[in-house]
Amino acid sequence: xxxxxxxxxxxxxxxxxxxxxxxxxxxxxxxxxxxxxxxxxxxxxxxxxxxxxxxxxxxxxxxxxxxxxxxxxxxxxxxxxxxxxxxxxxxxxxxxxxxxxxxxxxxxxxxxxxxxxxxxxxxxxxxxxxxxxxxxxxxxxxxxxxxxxxxxxxxxxxxxxxxxxxxxxxxxxxxxxxxxxxxxxxxxxxxxxxxxxxxxxxxxxxxxxxxxxxxxxxxxxxxxxxxxxxxxxxxxxxxxxxxxxxxxxxxxxxxxxxxxxxxxxxxxxxxxxxxxxxxxxxxxxxxxxxxxxxxxxxxxxxxxxxxxxxxxxxxxxxxxxxxxxxxxxxxxxxxxxxxxxxxxxx
Numbered sequence: 020x021x022x023x024x025x026x027x028x029x030x031x032x033x034x035x036x037x038x039x040x041x042x043x044x045x046x047x048x049x050x051x052x053x054x055x056x057x058x059x060x061x062x063x064x065x066x067x068x069x070x071x072x073x074x075x076x077x078x079x080x081x082x083x084x085x086x087x088x089x090x091x092x093x094x095x096x097x098x099x100x101x102x103x104x105x106x107x108x109x110x111x112x113x114x115x116x117x118x119x120x121x122x123x124x125x126x127x128x129x130x131x132x133x134x135x136x137x138x139x140x141x142x143x144x145x146x147x148x149x150x151x152x153x154x155x156x157x158x159x160x161x162x163x164x165x166x167x168x169x170x171x172x173x174x175x176x177x178x179x180x181x182x183x184x185x186x187x188x189x190x191x192x193x194x195x196x197x198x199x200x201x202x203x204x205x206x207x208x209x210x211x212x213x214x215x216x217x218x219x220x221x222x223x224x225x226x227x228x229x230x231x232x233x234x235x236x237x238x239x240x241x242x243x244x245x246x247x248x249x250x251x252x253x254x255x256x257x258x259x260x261x262x263x264x265x266x267x268x269x270x271x272x273x274x275x276x277x278x279x280x281x282x283x284x285x286x287x288x289x290x291x292x293x294x295x296x297x298x299x300x301x302x303x304x305x306x307x308x309x310x311x312x313x314x315x316x317x318x319x320x321x322x323x324x325x326x327x328x329x330x331x332x333x334x335x336x337x338x339x340x341x342x343x344x345x346x347x348x349x350x351x352x353x354x355x356x357x358x359x360x361x362x363x364x365x
Contacts, residue, residue, distance in 0.1 A: 025055055025056055025059060025060070025061070027052060027056070029061075030051075030052045030055045030056065030061065030348070031052065033055075033061050033348060034048050034051065034052065034347070034348065036353040036354060036355070037347065037351045037352070037353055037354075038351065038352050038353065038354055038357050038359050039351075044347060046319070046321075047340070047343065047344045047347060048344075048347065050299070050321070050340070050341060050344035051063065051344040051345060051347045051348045052348075053272075053296075053299070054272060054341065054344060054345050054348075055348055056296070057270055057271070057272050057296070057297050058182075058270075058272075059270070061348055061349075062348060062349040063345040063348055063349060064182055064345055064349060065182045065183040065272060065338075065341050065342055065345050066182060066342060066345075067116075067180055067181045067182045067183075068114075068115045068116065068181065068182070068183050068184075068185070068338045068342070069115065069116040069117070069118065069176050069179075069181045069183075069184050069185070070106065070110055070115055070116070070117050070118070070184075070185040070186070070187065070274075070331045070334055070335055070338075071117075071118045071119075071120060071172050071176075071184065071185070071186055071187075071262070071331075072099060072106060072117070072118070072119050072120070072186075072187045072188060072189055072330055072331050073120050073122055073168075073169065073186070073187075073188050073189075073254075073255035073258040073259055074092060074095075074096045074099075074119065074120065074121050074122065074124050074188065074189040074190060074255055075092070075121070075122050075123035075124055075143075075147055075148070075165075075188075075190045075193075075253045075254035075255040075258075076089055076092045076093070076123060076124050076125040076146060076147025076148070076190060076191070076192075076253075077089065077092075077147055077148055077156075077190050077191065077192030077193055077195070077196055077253050078147060078148045078149040078150035078151070078156065078192075079148075079150050079151055079152065079156070079192045079195050079196055079199075079230070079234075080191050080192030080195075081150055082150060082152060082195075082230050083223065083226060084192055084195040084216070084219070084223070084226065084227045084230055085191050085192050085195075085216060085217050085219065085223075086216070086217040086218045086219045086220075086223070087191050087217050088191070089125065089147075089191045089192065090125075090128045090129065091191050092124055092125065092147075092189060092190050092191045093124050093125060093126045093128065093129035093131060094129050095189050095330075096119060096121060096124055096126075096129075096131055096189060097129055097130075097131060097132070099117075099119045099138075099189070099330075100119060100131070100132060100135070100137075100138050104330060105328060105330065105332055106187065106330045106331050106332055106335060109332060109335040109336065110335055113335055113336075113338060113339055115185070115335055115338050116137075116181070117137060118137050118138070118139065118172070119137065119138050119139070120138075120139045120140075120141065120168065120172060120258065121138075121139070121140045121141070121142055122141060122142060122143055122165050122168050122254040122255055122257075122258045123142045123143045123144050123145075123146075123147045123148065123165070123253075123254035123255075124142060124147065125145070125146045125147050127146070141168050142254075143157070143161050143164050143165050143168070143254045144157070144161060144254070147190075147253070147254065148196075148252075148253055148254060151196070151199065151234050151238070151250055151251050152230060152233060152234050152237070153234075153237060155238075155249050155250045156196065156249065156250060156251055156252060156253065157249050157252070157254065157257070158249065159245070159246065159249050161249070161254070162245065162248055162249035162252070162257050165252075165254040165255075165257035165258045165261065166248075166257050166258065166260055166261030166264070167261060168258045168261065169186075169257070169258035169259055169260065169261030169262035169263075169265065170261040170262060170264065170265035172184070172258075172262055173262050173265040173266050173269060173271060173273070174265065174269070176271075177269060177271060182272075183271075183272045183273070183274065183338070183341060184262070184266065184271065184272070184273050184274070185273070185274035185275075185276070185301070185331055185334030185335065185337075185338060186259050186262055186263075186273065186274070186275065186276060186280055186283075186331065186334065187276040187277075187280055187329060187330050187331020187332070187333075187334050188253075188255040188256070188259065188276070188279050188280060188329055188330065188331070189255070189329065189330050190253050190255050190279075191217070192253075193253050193255065193256065193279050193329075194213075194214065194216035194217075194278060194279060194306060195213070195216070195227055195230060195231060196251055196252060196253045196256060196279075196282075197256065197278055197279040197281075197282035197308070198212040198213045198214075198227075198231050198282075198308055199231045199234050199235055199250075199251040200247060200248065200250075200251040200252050200256065200282050200285070200286060201282045201285055201308060201311075201312055202231060202235045203235050203238065203241070203247045203250070203251060204244065204247060204285055204286065204289055205285070205311075205312070205315050207308075207311055207315070208232075209228040209229075209231040209232045209235075210228060211307075211308060211311050212231070212307065212308035212311060212312075213227050213228045213231050213307065213308065214278070214306045214307030214308055214327075215306075215307070216306070234251070238250045238251070244286055244289035244290045245290065247286070247289075248260060248286045252282075252283075252286065255279075256279060256282060256283045256286070257283075259279075259280055259283035259284075260283040260284075260286045260287045260290075262283075263275075263283060263284055263287040263294050263297075263298065264287050264290065264291055264294060266294075266297050266298075267287075267291060267293060267294040267296065267297050270297065271297060272297055272299060272341075273297055273298055273299070274298075274299045274300075274301050274334045274337055274338065274341070275298055275299065275300050275301060275334070276301055276302075276329065276330075276331045276332070276333050276334045277301075277302065277304035277306060277309055277326065277327065277328075277329055277332075277333055278304050278306040278308055278309040278312065278327075278329075279329060280329075280331075280334075281300065281309060281312045281313065281316070281318075282312065284298055284300075284312075284316065284318075285312055285315070285316065288316060295316060295318065298318070299321065299337065299341060300313060300316075300318045300319065300320045300321065301320065301321055301322060301333040301334045301336065301337035302320050302321060302322035302323060302324060302326055302333035302336070302337065303320040303322075303323045304325075304326050304327050304333065305325045305326065305327040306327045321337045321340055321341075322336060322337055322340075324336070
């Protein structure tokens with residue numbers, strides 16, 4: 020059943036009847052209005068919140084673009100499942116459910132363990148993607164499989180009674196992947212998009228930019244959005260792209276994390292420009308290219324805290340604000356119901 024459609028004008032009228040000067044809650048009112056439009060009600064509710072971290076290994080990491088070895092991807096997934104990572108602490112503190120999904124982690128040096136209710140293993144390819152420097156990172160079939168894995172997480176969240184989903188990632192080398200994908204889609208230069216990622220030095224940063232320039236040039240003939248995703252994306256980026264597309268199809272609010280997650284939103288937008296209707300961009304990260312992508316998408320982030328961790332950290336921090344925004348429409352008294360006088364008549 021389709022959700023009823025509200026107009027922005029109707030929602031604004033409802034907001035303006037609340038016991039406050041019109042517009043005095045600033046961007047919180049915009050967030051409330053967007054949630055109302057997505058859910059098709061003047062009483063939006065996002066109390067049931069989940070974050071999914073998609074993880075995968077990257078072949079491009081073999082080109083020396085990161086300050087950390089690729090084995091850290093599996094080690095951090097193990098840290099997620101043990102509850103010791105930043106996102107685990109944040110989700111516990113904020114009362115947000117957390118799931119971790121392995122869509123292609125090279126676990127040859129680290130046993131990730133068995134699946135649990137909060138850890139799903141559907142590795143698209145053992146060992147992760149190929150280096151996209153001179154070949155595609157994944158096949159078109161693998162790309163579709165990864166996107167399907169992301170879409171499945173949206174449907175699972177809905178089936179589990181969630182009312183909003185946040186997405187994030189883990190994958191050593193994925194800022195290089197996100198930079199190349201973003202450069203191919205936007206036409207922006209490597210100097211604008213490529214940042215320090217895990218904290219590379221000047222020499223490695225220059226090398227990383229050259230890798231992105233070379234790879235984008237090598238695949239210049241590829242113009243289809245899905246094919247570009249297969250060329251440059253990690254399995255986790257493709258999974259997030261699929262999640263965003265499915266969230267739009269289901270009219271379900273989805274919260275985007277930092278630079279890498281926004282590159283997935285960029286790819287989803289290239290495939291379906293209306294996806295931004297259901298997207299909330301949690302923050303503007305300190306990673307160099309993130310602001311440029313937000314500007315390209317005309318997206319306004321909720322927070323700006325100089326984060327550059329990834330793993331859905333910004334997404335988790337934005338969740339309480341979205342819950343509060345929904346409550347403005349759902350729970351706040353009106354002038355009439357509270358017996359408070361509205362503006363004086365002229």
